[in-house]
Amino acid sequence: MQRFKNVILLTSFAALFLMGVSAVHAEKIARPGGDKTASCEQCHGPKGCAPVQGLIPKLCGQNAEYLEAQLLEFQDGRRPQPIMHATTKLLSNDIIKQVAVYFSKVPCSQ
Numbered sequence: 001m002q003r004f005k006n007v008i009l010l011t012s013f014a015a016l017f018l019m020g021v022s023a024v025h026a027e028k029i030a031r032p033g034g035d036k037t038a039s040c041e042q043c044h045g046p047k048g049c050a051p052v053q054g055l056i057p058k059l060c061g062q063n064a065e066y067l068e069a070q071l072l073e074f075q076d077g078r079r080p081q082p083i084m085h086a087t088t089k090l091l092s093n094d095i096i097k098q099v100a101v102y103f104s105k106v107p108c109s110q
């Protein structure tokens with residue numbers, strides 16, 4: 001079990017590293033603007049609230065379950081979208097869940 005956890009951890013770190021996100025710990029996700037979501041914010045805007053282009057959706061305040069489901073669907077291609085497929089393909093399910101929870105908790109004020 002411990003070994004399994006390590007594999008997941010290593011995969012997550014590798015994924016985040018490849019995405020250009022700086023080193024991250026699971027705890028940081030609770031912090032607004034945590035490192036883990038920095039790459040997402042380049043397109044979805046600060047805290048996922050102000051997308052840089054009209055076709056990019058807001059993430060803030062959406063249901064965590066919805067966000068998680070979309071990310072998993074981008075990842076396996078059920079929701080075909082090249083950008084989000086590339087963004088999610090190296091993320092572990094664990095990280096996807098945490099990111100979804102993070103954005104769902106950001107109040108959408110914009």
Ligand code: HEC
Pocket residue numbers: 037039040041042043044055056057058059067068070071081083084087099100
């Ligand atoms: C290079 C730009 C870019 C980056 C980086 C990016 N996204 Fe996206 N994202 C998009 C675009 C464009 C769409 C719209 C896809 C579509 O039209 O189906 C999208 C859609 C989404 C959706 C679906 C929202 C909805 O309302 O259905 C979620 C969830 C999402 N992104 C989360 C993330 C997360 C989490 C990250 C960081 C791990 C991220 N995105 C990084 C461009 C980006």
